[in-house]
Amino acid sequence: MFFQQLINGLTLGSTYALTAVGYTMVFGILELVNFSHGAVYMFGAFVVLMLMTALKLNFMLAFVIGVIITGLLGITIDKICLFPLRKKKAPKVASLISTIGVSIFIQNLVMLVWGSETKNFPLVLNLGSINIGSLKISYLQIIIMMIAVVLMAALTIIIRKTKIGKAMRATAQNMEAAKLMGVNVNFVISFTFFLGASLAAVAGVLVGMYYQSVDPMMGFMAGLKAFAAAVLGGIGVLPGAILGGLIIGVSEILAAGYIHAGFRDAIAFGILIAVLIIRPTGLLGKKVQKKV
């Protein structure tokens, strides 16, 4: 039973990791706690589902279009709700509240348009599962884990090796200086939002497929858990998001399996708090040198 629980935990953890990667990337560039990430994640899953059911597109096509639409939504959110705040040099919390507003807006809009009930998400990639003794691992579980790792690696390469990645790092370090050096800061930020939102959509679709259901409220808890995972690993650090996601997922499942199902989220958050008290910048986060 323990190993089965471990597998359950790793799968759940990789869904968190997948969501947390997008979260942590936007934070890394803009230092913005983006509360709309959960809603965007839900929106991505819904758009793909609607493209498949209403327009009868096949899965791959719907997936690609849906991810792009969601990416564009990310840019729109930034342009309408965050860009003006940056321009006014408003306090960070104002942006935070603005993203909360976005999250409420998107969630309720989706509810209005597509209804609030839980919807079936077809299991397109029905690949069966492997049995090892009494253990059971489905291929979808493995795929989710693989995609989380691949995305992380791809993002790492983009950020470290490409030109746009260099621009992103420069923007993150000092927006003004980057601008002076000829970096098109606005484009970089839009690109970051596009990437973050499309990653959220990928996560939303995969998680929707894994649970074979989507609902307008699905982003809320997922958003919180992804936030927790990103912070646990060290926010802004990509491998940290994966590590944090897996730790939170496994501790949650083991808590539910061996301690008490009602306290599973409390225990996951408890571990998070304990880790942060010992390591205030998360597991892989670097100690920040304070500037005077």
Place this chain on the structure above:
Amino acid sequence: MKRYFSLIAILITFALIFTGCTDTGNDTQDTAKDGEITIAVACPLTGDYAQYGEAFKRATALKVKEVNENGGIDGKKIKIELMDDKNDPKEATNVAQRLVSNKNVVGVVGHFSSTACLAAAPVYQKAGLVEFSPTSSHPDFTKQGTYMFRNINTQEIEGPIVADMVVNRMKGKKIAVIYINNDWGITAKDNFIKAAEKLGAEIVAEEMFIGSQTKDFTPTLTKINEQKPDVIFLAAFYSETGMIAQQMKQLGYDYPIAGLSSLFNEELLKLAGDAVEGINLPTNFFPGDPNPVVTDFLSAYEKEYGAEPDQFAAVAYDTMGMMIEAIKKAGPDRAAIREELAKIKDYNGVTGIITFNENRDVVKTMKILEIKDGKFQLVD
């Protein structure tokens, strides 16, 4: 200084709007003037539970339309005052306060969940306005006061029916229980366990989950699998049941599932397909019922909305019907309506023959359904 001016400006605006509110409240106190009778429907139209509120909204509107087409109540048309409470206790009390302050409102159909009903109950009781909930099954709800009514069997009545179904029909000797951690889930589970143990069954596992927060049931199911139960009993809503059934299938577990009337919803079939095949459940309302009251309701609802009503729509339809029945006898007087409502006997509704007991709780008969070939089917 500019800041203080804006402060004063805002305060004045609010003061004006507030007085505006009260003015309209006083203006419309005279009910007979516009020849309308106002019944409030309070339910969640936004938030996690909006789909149930939508069913309330449609079904009550249908009932009112039917009555109005047949001349209304003594020639007066009925008007619905629709209120969104988001299924949030705080908002529900605000709505309640708003409704009791509005002298036009003679009765309230709502609210949806017990949390909202209980929070709002003191306000209605104090003002003497009937709060007739189609769905609150919390045992304490009708104990809050004489103006609280409900139109759903409490778990004290449903529990033994389901226990009989599980132990005798499904031959469950070892039963695992999964329940939603809310007031409804806990009372349902307690009443079921009490009745099942009386029938000689053994409860081998008791696991909870938190509604609309838990999506991954694999740890719970893996744990239950260790006990090898005969039947898994779920005190859950249909959306979670769909997920539980699917995750069971993914984990390769094959245990018969029993549920409560909360599962009777076509969405469950769409949601989980063949994973929910073989689930047993009781219900008050079944569209396949040949009873003409039911078939008439069905065709009227389908004509109006192009969809089949679920049990929430059905029970809201009956609740509105009974409310109108009471108003017909009592006239637009809040206290008299309460008296007449309590007296209603053998109301022939779409959810069965309805009578209140002395606690203003209803007692209705139930039918047993099974999901077979992707459809809900009546068994014996």
Place this chain on the structure above:
Amino acid sequence: MKTALDNLKGKSTKNSLKIIIIIAIALSLLVPFLNLSSFVIRMIIMVGIYIILGLSLNLVTGFAGQLSLGHAAFYAIGAYTSAILSTRFEMSFFITALMGALLAAFFGFLLGLPTLKLEGAYLAIVTLGFCEIVRIVALNWMGLTRGPMGIPGIPAPSIFGIDLGTEVGYYFLIYILAAATIITIYRIVNSRVGRAFIAIREDELAAQSMGINTTMYKVLAFTIAAFFAGLAGSFYAHYVTYIDPQSFTFDESIQILSIVILGGMGSIPGTIIGALILVTAPEFLRSLQDYRMVMYGAVLIIMMLTRPQGIMGASKTKIKRNKLASSKISNKGGE
């Protein structure tokens, strides 16, 4: 900040401000006798509760600069303590409210401790996690809190045998509590302690080198804020007479934070206006039915866009860009 502004102003504006305040107080004392509908009185009482909650959070977030996403936790602790003591031990409201506030303050002290080291997003998630833990404990500890069954029948407050469970009674009770909170917070903010808070917000390192015991002051801010939130919780429990864990979700924390931000961080009148707007807005929007929450989201965004520093917030003269670029992006060793 505020005192500095006051000093800049001439005497006449100061006097006219005083007159305005006196008139406002006189008018507000008349409110219950204006023959307003119960609904309006109820809304005013709810605004009063959120003024207390908002001001207490403003102390932590607005003045001391520590972002907290878990203020509902203290609200819940106050409400539950008060509800349990009064329903099981039949204690009077004034004792239970004090106990609720003190217990909340104790937890505020505990939560304040880890903040010594944490900042920004890290602190935010700890407070958020704490709030979730409190709610989940309330949901699962059946023996103490009755879990999701909630606690019904919480008695109305009374003093010397006078029942305060009437509209007028509740109105004056929340009036006194809110006024006490406003005065206390005002005095704190304009004292040595308040200046220390602001110094920490503006630049913690500099504050430390000026000899301010930042540790102590941060914990103090959390403790005081939790005390008042607990007080608001106690009042809420005795006012609504039924509480359950659903009343204290993360949404509640967000609502309180939105009040502070909307009104303006570090502004006391701002918080009062913020509470007024955000508590009543859903009621004004209620006629929109299904569209209500969509509009609420839009209103929140628009308000932030038009006045990011909040309605009464002073626009900052200097923004420290280099501070924003403190904890940095990306991979280990990414330069």
